[in-house]
Amino acid sequence: xxxxxxxxxxLRQLTPADASFMLVLLNSQGFIENIGDRGVRTLVQAKDxxxxxxxxxxxxxxxxxxxxxxxxxxxxxxxxxLIKRPTLDNVDIGYAFLPQYWGKGYAFExxxxxxxxxxxxxIERIVAIVxxxxxxxxxxxxxxxxxxxxxxxxxxxxxxVELFS
Numbered sequence: 001x002x003x004x005x006x007x008x009x010x011l012r013q014l015t016p017a018d019a020s021f022m023l024v025l026l027n028s029q030g031f032i033e034n035i036g037d038r039g040v041r042t043l044v045q046a047k048d049x050x051x052x053x054x055x056x057x058x059x060x061x062x063x064x065x066x067x068x069x070x071x072x073x074x075x076x077x078x079x080x081x082l083i084k085r086p087t088l089d090n091v092d093i094g095y096a097f098l099p100q101y102w103g104k105g106y107a108f109e110x111x112x113x114x115x116x117x118x119x120x121x122x123i124e125r126i127v128a129i130v131x132x133x134x135x136x137x138x139x140x141x142x143x144x145x146x147x148x149x150x151x152x153x154x155x156x157x158x159x160x161v162e163l164f165s
Contacts, residue, residue, distance in 0.1 A: 001013045003066055003117060004066075004113040004114065004116070004117050005071065005113075006071075006109045006110070006112075006113050007071070007109075008070065008071055008072070008106070008109060009068055009069065009070065009071055009106060009109055009110055009113070010068075010069045010070075010071050011066040011067070011068055011069075011080060011081070011110060011113055011114065011117075012066055012067050012069060013054070013055070013058060013064075013066060013067070014050050014054045014055065014064075014065065014066065014067050014079070015050065015055070016047045016050055016051060018050060018067055018076065019043050019044075019046040019047040019050060020043060020046070021067070021076045022040070022046040022049060022050055022079075023040060023041075023042070023043060023045075023046040024098070025078065025079065025096060025097075025098060026038050026040045026046065026049070027040070027041070028096075028098060028099055029099070030096070030097075030099050030102070031096050033131075034096075034130075034131050034134050034137065035094075035096060035131075053065070054066070054079075054081070057083060057084070061082075061084050062121060063081060063082045063083075063091075063117070063118065063121060063123075064081050064082065064083065065079045065080065065081035065082075065083065065094065066079065066080060066081045066114070067079060068080050068095075068097070068106065068110045077097055077098055077101040077106060078095060078096055078097030078098060078101060078106065078107070078110065079094075079095065079096050079097075080093075080094070080095035080096075080107070080110035080111055080113075080114050081093070081094065081095075081114050082094075082114055082117070082118050082123070082126065085154070087154040087155065088127065088129070088154070090125045090126065090127045090165070091118060091123050091125070091126055091127070092126065092127045092128050092129055093111060093114055093115055093118070093126055093127075093128050093144075094128070094129075095107050095110060095111050095114075102136070107140055108140050108143055108144070111140060111144055112144060115144060125165065126165075127146070127149075127163055127164060127165045128141050128144075128146055128163070128164040128165075129152075129154070129161040129162065129163055129164075130161060130162050130164065131159065131161060131162075132151070132159075132160065132161070132162055138162070138164070141164045142164075146164040146165055147164060147165065148162055148163075148164055149163045149164060149165045150162075150163050151163070
């Protein structure tokens with residue numbers, strides 16, 4: 001189901017049919033370095049990741065991570081959306097794209113659409129968390145109007161992250 005559209009992109013709900021794309025994305029170097037290794041190594045695990053992550057979030061929260069699709073050809077290039085993590089007080093925005101689509105403005109375009117979607121759903125405060133070394137994401141968050149607020153550690157095993165609001 002389509003949830004947002006921009007001039008170049010469509011954001012739609014992820015389904016188990018997206019498992020092969022998700023497997024590639026979750027194992028891309030950029031995802032692992034900037035977000036973390038989710039341990040998803042098979043199509044079955046990728047399907048489970050979608051069912052127990054984004055699809056569960058749609059049902060429980062009314063939002064989640066969405067497939068980002070090129071409007072011109074229907075090719076899925078990334079994910080973007082909103083998530084309510086138990087470790088954060090507020091809903092946060094997140095995104096990940098296949099490396100060949102970095103630096104083309106797609107992440108900002110998708111993030112702006114997801115941010116606007118969240119506001120239309122009545123979410124008053126949307127934050128973001130980012131790895132301290134991820135300068136490109138920090139610049140994107142600033143462009144969205146979010147500013148650095150504080151450093152925090154989501155769990156004892158996690159690397160510290162920066163919170164933008």
